[in-house]
Amino acid sequence: MEYSSLHRQLATMKKSFFDQGFLDEQFFQIEELQDDVSPNFVEEVVTLFFKDSLRLMGNIDHALEKFPQDFDRLDSLIHQLKGSASSIGAAKMKNECTVFRDFCDKENQEGCIRSFQKVKKEHACLRQKLENYFQLLRQVGPVAKATRSGN
Amino acid sequence: MLDSGGAAAAAPAEFPAGLRVLLVDDDPTCLMILDRMLRKCLYHVTTCSRAAAALKILREKKGCFDLVLSDVYMPDMDGFKLLEHIGLEMDLPVIMMSSDDHKDVVMKGVTHGACDYIIKPVRMESLKNIWQHVVRKKRNGSKELENSGSLEDNDRQRGGVDEGDNASSACAGSWKSVKRKKEEVKDDDEDDDDEEALEEHEDPSHSKKPRVVWSVDLHQKFVNAVNQLGVDKAVPKKILELMSVVGLTRENVASHLQKYRLYLRRVSMPQHQGRLDSHFASGHDASYDPVSLIDGFDVPGLAVVSQIPPQGRAAIHPGPRSNMNVGISASSVNQFGLIASGIQIANASNMVSSSAQQMNNKRMSNPQTPSNNIQLSQFGQTPSAVQPYGSMNLQFGKGMPNFLTSSSQPSSFSLPSGTMSGQMNVSLTMHQAQHLHQFSLSQQRSNINIPHSSGQVLNNNASHSSRLSSALTLQTSSNESSNHILGQLRVSTSITSLPANYIKSPFSTSRRDLYVDGQSSFVNGLSGSSYPSASGVGVSQQTASFQSFSSNHDLKGKFDNVTAFNTISEHQNRGHEWKLQRVNLPYQTGHIFGLEQSNLLSHSSLMSHHNSAATATNRDNNTGATVKDKITSLTNDINVEKRTSVAQHRNVYIDDNSVRLNYGVSPDMSYQDVYLDDMQNELMSVVAKQVTFEYIYDDYLA
Numbered sequence: 001m002e003y004s005s006l007h008r009q010l011a012t013m014k015k016s017f018f019d020q021g022f023l024d025e026q027f028f029q030i031e032e033l034q035d036d037v038s039p040n041f042v043e044e045v046v047t048l049f050f051k052d053s054l055r056l057m058g059n060i061d062h063a064l065e066k067f068p069q070d071f072d073r074l075d076s077l078i079h080q081l082k083g084s085a086s087s088i089g090a091a092k093m094k095n096e097c098t099v100f101r102d103f104c105d106k107e108n109q110e111g112c113i114r115s116f117q118k119v120k121k122e123h124a125c126l127r128q129k130l131e132n133y134f135q136l137l138r139q140v141g142p143v144a145k146a147t148r149s150g151n
Numbered sequence: 152m153l154d155s156g157g158a159a160a161a162a163p164a165e166f167p168a169g170l171r172v173l174l175v176d177d178d179p180t181c182l183m184i185l186d187r188m189l190r191k192c193l194y195h196v197t198t199c200s201r202a203a204a205a206l207k208i209l210r211e212k213k214g215c216f217d218l219v220l221s222d223v224y225m226p227d228m229d230g231f232k233l234l235e236h237i238g239l240e241m242d243l244p245v246i247m248m249s250s251d252d253h254k255d256v257v258m259k260g261v262t263h264g265a266c267d268y269i270i271k272p273v274r275m276e277s278l279k280n281i282w283q284h285v286v287r288k289k290r291n292g293s294k295e296l297e298n299s300g301s302l303e304d305n306d307r308q309r310g311g312v313d314e315g316d317n318a319s320s321a322c323a324g325s326w327k328s329v330k331r332k333k334e335e336v337k338d339d340d341e342d343d344d345d346e347e348a349l350e351e352h353e354d355p356s357h358s359k360k361p362r363v364v365w366s367v368d369l370h371q372k373f374v375n376a377v378n379q380l381g382v383d384k385a386v387p388k389k390i391l392e393l394m395s396v397v398g399l400t401r402e403n404v405a406s407h408l409q410k411y412r413l414y415l416r417r418v419s420m421p422q423h424q425g426r427l428d429s430h431f432a433s434g435h436d437a438s439y440d441p442v443s444l445i446d447g448f449d450v451p452g453l454a455v456v457s458q459i460p461p462q463g464r465a466a467i468h469p470g471p472r473s474n475m476n477v478g479i480s481a482s483s484v485n486q487f488g489l490i491a492s493g494i495q496i497a498n499a500s501n502m503v504s505s506s507a508q509q510m511n512n513k514r515m516s517n518p519q520t521p522s523n524n525i526q527l528s529q530f531g532q533t534p535s536a537v538q539p540y541g542s543m544n545l546q547f548g549k550g551m552p553n554f555l556t557s558s559s560q561p562s563s564f565s566l567p568s569g570t571m572s573g574q575m576n577v578s579l580t581m582h583q584a585q586h587l588h589q590f591s592l593s594q595q596r597s598n599i600n601i602p603h604s605s606g607q608v609l610n611n612n613a614s615h616s617s618r619l620s621s622a623l624t625l626q627t628s629s630n631e632s633s634n635h636i637l638g639q640l641r642v643s644t645s646i647t648s649l650p651a652n653y654i655k656s657p658f659s660t661s662r663r664d665l666y667v668d669g670q671s672s673f674v675n676g677l678s679g680s681s682y683p684s685a686s687g688v689g690v691s692q693q694t695a696s697f698q699s700f701s702s703n704h705d706l707k708g709k710f711d712n713v714t715a716f717n718t719i720s721e722h723q724n725r726g727h728e729w730k731l732q733r734v735n736l737p738y739q740t741g742h743i744f745g746l747e748q749s750n751l752l753s754h755s756s757l758m759s760h761h762n763s764a765a766t767a768t769n770r771d772n773n774t775g776a777t778v779k780d781k782i783t784s785l786t787n788d789i790n791v792e793k794r795t796s797v798a799q800h801r802n803v804y805i806d807d808n809s810v811r812l813n814y815g816v817s818p819d820m821s822y823q824d825v826y827l828d829d830m831q832n833e834l835m836s837v838v839a840k841q842v843t844f845e846y847i848y849d850d851y852l853a
Contacts, residue, residue: 033187049180083250086272
């Protein structure tokens with residue numbers, strides 16, 4: 001049935017996210033929070049994350065440009081971004097943030113710039129994937145909720 | 152039991168459901184997730200993305216929360232500072248969160264008094280059990296009472312649990328119920344001149360029992376009773392009998408006694424304490440880690456404090472910070488100096504940091520040495536030297552008194568005979584300038600320890616007292632937190648010699664009525680004489696309040712000096728624009744009136760202090776708005792209190808030479824200017840705020 005095929009698709013998609021390391025188990029925690037009271041919680045949170053992280057990344061870009069040597073500032077900014085990413089389970093992005101942070105500690109400006117590019121890349125990548133996911137989820141409709149815990 | 156006000160949602164019938172949590176996190180994603188998680192746990196959640204807003208909410212709705220969950224890294228205020236503030240002002244359990252799991256950061260959380268530290272990303276499991284901290288805190292509060300010999304542990308806990316149940320209701324609901332109770336209580340006590348109306352505070356973390364307002368009279372009785380029995384031997388039951396006050400329960404007395412003991416202990420701490428923790432109520436600070444000195448403040452003296460293990464202290468101050476050696480070693484500082492220094496310390500975190508820095512560093516390595524005092528002496532001696540606020544919450548442990556005495560001054564600090572055990576939290580959280588807030592917080596907590604020194608001062612002639620008072624004032628100001636105590640300090644001196652300076656600073660912090668009276672009264676105990684409560688008229692004028700101290704020659708060890716603290720704190724406040732004066736309202740005066748013997752309510756000074764601090768804060772901090780609000784609320788509170796107190800007390804204004812609300816800046820207090828240091832101001836403001844809250848400190852209530 002189309003329904004179950006969509007269902008399966010969703011499940012597969014989600015599984016791949018985990019297998020490939022884009023998401024980690026924190027994402028499960030988020031899913032657990034979705035219920036009748038907050039039926040779209042996951043999507044809302046993810047949307048909020050991507051929006052807010054754009055802001056944070058903008059700050060980092062700005063800092064890299066204007067205060068490239070201010071590693072404390074960079075460290076603080078990336079810490080925020082990292083915390084945010086980890087809260088929704090964005091594993092790859094979080095890891096890149098850690099790499100960035102290490103470069104900050106070592107005061108390696110070049111390294112910071114490079115790793116930040118990676119952070120942005122991971123961000124874009126995850127965003128795309130999750131957008132697809134939610135799109136599919138919407139198609140599946142309320143039933144999709146049941147698939148959440150599956151997988 | 153569910154609040155009759157009703158909860159918006161179906162109120163869960165069992166604790167911990169309905170636990171009222173305040174969530175503070177600047178990251179919107181985290182905030183949303185945590186909010187949801189907490190709601191899933193059936194907790195009642197209020198969210199904030201700014202620490203300042205959180206404090207504001209907490210202050211306005213004291214008693215509406217059971218627990219605070221806060222992020223560590225926030226843009227407007229360091230989470231640790233917030234932690235301190237909360238600890239000092241509201242004594243709520245606080246759980247810190249961060250994705251930073253480095254040991255030193257976690258340690259910092261612990262030393263600043265966090266109940267727990269959760270690593271992000273947060274999982275549901277971590278949140279499910281946070282209610283345990285609420286219960287634990289209440290239990291510890293109860294236990295403290297028990298130690299003092301009286302406590303109905305069950306009541307407390309039940310009360311606590313009940314509160315928890317009630318938590319499901321909106322604050323409004325609970326406030327309503329509280330108010331109702333209050334009215335009932337008031338009716339009963341209308342005729343009771345001795346006691347202030349029993350107010351029921353809506354303090355979820357405490358039992359629902361009506362809160363006793365420890366008026367000057369009441370506290371005086373208490374102190375008399377304690378003295379009669381012997382400070383060490385006094386047990387609540389006997390005290391209660393001796394006091395023979397209608398409506399007072401053994402529990403009330405027990406908790407008050409506990410606070411008093413802490414106060415005494417604090418007072419006996421060396422002047423360094425700067426943090427006037429006159430705040431008697433450091434009681435609940437039992438868990439207060441003396442070590443949690445403000446970072447940067449390395450209070451070597453603390454080492455002496457029984458509570459702070461040297462290494463602990465060291466731990467508290469990670470390397471760079473340790474420069475504040477504030478206080479504890481104040482002993483070397485002459486009493487006055489100490490006080491002043493204490494204040495200074497409290498006030499000028501900045502100041503201290505620089506000077507303390509070196510001292511601290513030295514100290515750290517040698518915690519026990521009286522050299523600590525040295526530092527203080529630098530500060531102490533001259534009011535101007537006011538020690539940086541640094542947040543020295545020196546908690547004097549029993550051992551501490553020595554500090555004071557060891558000071559060069561013949562300070563007659565007679566440390567209370569070991570009553571202060573435990574509570575002397577030397578919360579020397581001396582923060583570097585940037586941690587002013589913290590400092591103030593800790594200070595508050597730690598109760599202005601100046602008492603000790605103030606006691607001494609009192610013994611001296613009046614002139615001393617004035618100095619003392621000023622010192623105290625300074626202290627007070629610095630110890631915003633200590634203001635608690637100050638407010639309460641009633642310098643009981645035979646005050647004959649007391650100059651009119653005793654300022655009966657009205658307790659601007661109306662909330663703290665309790666404190667005002669009770670706390671300061673501790674001081675009374677000793678001599679039984681009327682203590683000139685240097686009510687430190689709040690804010691600006693600290694000077695006056697201390698005067699009363701001089702009369703307290705009896706203060707041997709008794710901390711009438713506590714009052715002095717008030718003064719000091721007030722003084723401190725003065726440095727900033729304390730406009731608290733208005734805050735200091737007459738309320739205090741009212742209290743004072745009640746005093747039979749010109750007891751100056753030092754609290755008033757504290758009160759004013761608070762107020763001023765608040766004001767100061769305003770000035771300095773962006774939290775000014777908050778402060779203003781506070782002041783306003785305080786003012787209102789005070790007004791209310793005033794009315795109440797005045798009604799209750801005859802307008803017995805202490806003899807002119809004793810209490811006089813003197814809001815003006817006394818010449819002695821010139822050193823207040825010292826505090827004008829920016830940091831100080833900030834600190835002060837923070838402290839002030841805290842102090843204010845301190846008054847209202849609920850912990851005082853059993």
